[in-house]
Amino acid sequence: MKKGKNIKYVGDSRVPQDIDKNIPTDFSQYAGKTEPFYPSFLLKEWMVGAVFLVALLVLSATHAAPLERIADPNDTAYIPLPDWYFLFLYEFLKFPYASGPYLPIGAFVIPGIAFGALFLAPFLDRGPERRPLKRPIATGMMLLAIASIFYLTWYSVEHHDWEATKNQGKIVDIPGEDAPEIDVNADGYKLLVTYACTSCHGDKLNGGAAGPTLINLGLSSDEVTKIVKEGKGAMPPGLFKGTDEELKTLSDYISSLK
Amino acid sequence: MPDNDNKVTRRQFLNYTLMGVGGFMAAGMLTPMIRAAIDPVLKVKEDSGFIPVGDIKDLTNEPKRFDFKVTVQDAWHKSEETNTAWIYKDNDKIIAHSPQCKHLGCVVNWAGDPNKPNQYFCPCHNGYYEKDGTNVPNTPPIAPLDRFEVDVKDGTIYLGKIIPVA
Amino acid sequence: MLKKLYDWIDERLEVTPMWRDIADHEVPEHVNPAHHFSAFVYCFGGLTFFIILIQFLSGMFLTLYYVPDIENAWKSVYYLQNEVAFGKIVRAMHHWGASLALVMMFLHMLRVYFQGAYKKPRELNWIIGVLLFIIMLAFGFTGYLLPWDMKAVMATKVGLQIAEQSPLIGGVLKTLLSGDPTIIGALTLTRFFAIHVFFLPAALIGLLVLHFYMIRKQGISGPL
Numbered sequence: 001m002k003k004g005k006n007i008k009y010v011g012d013s014r015v016p017q018d019i020d021k022n023i024p025t026d027f028s029q030y031a032g033k034t035e036p037f038y039p040s041f042l043l044k045e046w047m048v049g050a051v052f053l054v055a056l057l058v059l060s061a062t063h064a065a066p067l068e069r070i071a072d073p074n075d076t077a078y079i080p081l082p083d084w085y086f087l088f089l090y091e092f093l094k095f096p097y098a099s100g101p102y103l104p105i106g107a108f109v110i111p112g113i114a115f116g117a118l119f120l121a122p123f124l125d126r127g128p129e130r131r132p133l134k135r136p137i138a139t140g141m142m143l144l145a146i147a148s149i150f151y152l153t154w155y156s157v158e159h160h161d162w163e164a165t166k167n168q169g170k171i172v173d174i175p176g177e178d179a180p181e182i183d184v185n186a187d188g189y190k191l192l193v194t195y196a197c198t199s200c201h202g203d204k205l206n207g208g209a210a211g212p213t214l215i216n217l218g219l220s221s222d223e224v225t226k227i228v229k230e231g232k233g234a235m236p237p238g239l240f241k242g243t244d245e246e247l248k249t250l251s252d253y254i255s256s257l258k
Numbered sequence: 259m260p261d262n263d264n265k266v267t268r269r270q271f272l273n274y275t276l277m278g279v280g281g282f283m284a285a286g287m288l289t290p291m292i293r294a295a296i297d298p299v300l301k302v303k304e305d306s307g308f309i310p311v312g313d314i315k316d317l318t319n320e321p322k323r324f325d326f327k328v329t330v331q332d333a334w335h336k337s338e339e340t341n342t343a344w345i346y347k348d349n350d351k352i353i354a355h356s357p358q359c360k361h362l363g364c365v366v367n368w369a370g371d372p373n374k375p376n377q378y379f380c381p382c383h384n385g386y387y388e389k390d391g392t393n394v395p396n397t398p399p400i401a402p403l404d405r406f407e408v409d410v411k412d413g414t415i416y417l418g419k420i421i422p423v424a
Numbered sequence: 425m426l427k428k429l430y431d432w433i434d435e436r437l438e439v440t441p442m443w444r445d446i447a448d449h450e451v452p453e454h455v456n457p458a459h460h461f462s463a464f465v466y467c468f469g470g471l472t473f474f475i476i477l478i479q480f481l482s483g484m485f486l487t488l489y490y491v492p493d494i495e496n497a498w499k500s501v502y503y504l505q506n507e508v509a510f511g512k513i514v515r516a517m518h519h520w521g522a523s524l525a526l527v528m529m530f531l532h533m534l535r536v537y538f539q540g541a542y543k544k545p546r547e548l549n550w551i552i553g554v555l556l557f558i559i560m561l562a563f564g565f566t567g568y569l570l571p572w573d574m575k576a577v578m579a580t581k582v583g584l585q586i587a588e589q590s591p592l593i594g595g596v597l598k599t600l601l602s603g604d605p606t607i608i609g610a611l612t613l614t615r616f617f618a619i620h621v622f623f624l625p626a627a628l629i630g631l632l633v634l635h636f637y638m639i640r641k642q643g644i645s646g647p648l
Contacts, residue, residue: 038447065519080578122547130540334499
């Protein structure tokens with residue numbers, strides 16, 4: 001189609017004389033049904049914007065952005081998790097043919113092909129058709145990509161231990177407040193050290209590499225005994241190898257921690 | 259044009275609505291941000307209370323330098339700063355001066371100028387103050403030295419806020 | 425008064441034609457939700473831009489309190505979150521805004537893709553769009569580290585390990601991003617901060633200008 005001053009119209013209309021099949025019809029041919037950007041159309045856009053903003057503000061006011069405890073690069077027990085929009089990639093890299101020696105395939109080849117195809121979409125899909133049903137390959141590829149992204153994200157969310165994630169990142173040392181004093185000479189504390197409880201729950205019992213805090217649990221002595229015997233979360237049952245009497249002392253001690 | 263000029267045209271009406279919605283969006287976006295930005299202005303600074311600086315027995319009629327430590331909470335940073343006061347006894351009253359010169363904030367010293375052993379001296383621009391803190395006329399300072407709030411308990415001197423002398 | 429000031433400026437700089445060009449261009453019927461409700465799919469691009477504006481603003485205000493330093497970054501965020509009035513909300517706006525920007529951008533891309541709106545003559549604008557997509561993901565990746573909390577550092581560690589696996593340039597790329605061949609620490613944080621706050625916004629603004637210029641030049645693609 002000729003552009004600029006060479007353009008030829010049909011009669012006195014704004015319909016160009018020769019229409020290139022590759023180029024979508026120009027909306028200026030539909031004179032009379034259009035409206036000016038300002039103020040008529042902008043107002044509609046701003047209405048949508050205002051509704052959207054209210055939603056964002058409500059979300060922001062009710063849900064604070066998460067903040068975990070200060071980074072400790074030596075904490076090897078921490079299981080990292082990316083932000084949700086990278087979850088699908090995180091899950092994808094767990095597949096046997098996308099991990100280990102094949103990591104470059106999962107991390108570069110496949111995302112590279114996906115983004116490369118996205119870049120080149122206009123040159124791969126060159127036909128004149130624009131309706132999604134009339135170009136099944138392009139539509140099908142995108143639907144497949146969306147389906148796999150959704151599936152991988154869902155799978156990742158479904159199979160992740162969110163409880164553990166929440167606990168491992170909890171802020172334990174609140175700035176300006178000193179960690180609670182622990183009586184290291186108490187019988188209960190000595191038992192915790194003897195049976196290696198402190199290696200997970202921390203020397204100060206306020207949580208550590210793999211275990212949550214033991215302070216101010218609000219559990220009775222019996223409830224603590226039950227957890228020690230049967231385990232909870234990542235803690236397997238039967239870790240405590242001492243006598244029943246020692247278990248009683250230990251449970252009393254933990255439930256008394258404030 | 260219709261003869262009634264007060265009539266709102268469609269375009270005007272749309273303009274007003276646009277401004278209204280736009281104003282609403284701007285306000286919604288900016289209110290929390292600006293409130294957070296001006297927080298330091300609106301925040302009420304907590305008083306650090308009275309701090310012990312020394313023994314009342316050490317006081318004389320001559321101003322004496324007392325150094326003491328103050329914990330300063332600077333946002334997330336906590337630090338100890340050394341502060342100084344010049345304290346003397348005036349009959350039963352105890353007067354504690356802040357060493358900050360009222361001219362441009364340098365540090366003054368009692369008898370800092372050997373020629374004038376009975377005045378505070380500020381070396382930056384040669385400012386002088388009398389013993390009771392009054393600025394000597396015709397020297398740069400334009401106001402008397404600030405005083406600390408003083409409290410005495412069990413023979414120990416406690417200093418509080420710095421209060422300018424009216 | 426205001427009118428006089430406007431006239432004074434207009435006389436010298438001829439601003440009227442500039443804004444009239446933006447204000448008066450005709451919006452076609454098929455993107456107008458008043459005619460077809462389904463035209464709401466055309467608003468995703470505008471909404472993405474709107475959130476980007478919010479991100480710019482809230483980000484600017486966040487830097488009033490934030491320090492990019494491994495000792496103080498977390499403390500400053502904690503302070504902002506707990507001691508500054510509305511600091512929590514500003515940070516939440518930036519946090520949720522980031523997620524929403526990605527969602528809206530993805531929807532906008534799907535609209536363009538399924539409508540085949542990237543076809544001739546709009547190929548170049550599509551390529552700019554994909555570049556914008558990558559820049560937004562980079563924003564997400566670099567911004568995630570800045571609070572310097574556990575998940576930030578650990579996730580970045582993984583991200584950098586992936587970068588290290590890239591063929592040929594792997595090791596160099598990782599060192600370039602983290603500032604040190606082995607440590608993820610002080611230099612990583614300053615680098616990510618600089619990239620997030622200066623380099624990426626500059627690229628984003630440049631590409632957005634091109635994106636919008638091309639839309640004005642070529643118009644919105646016609647109805648299906």
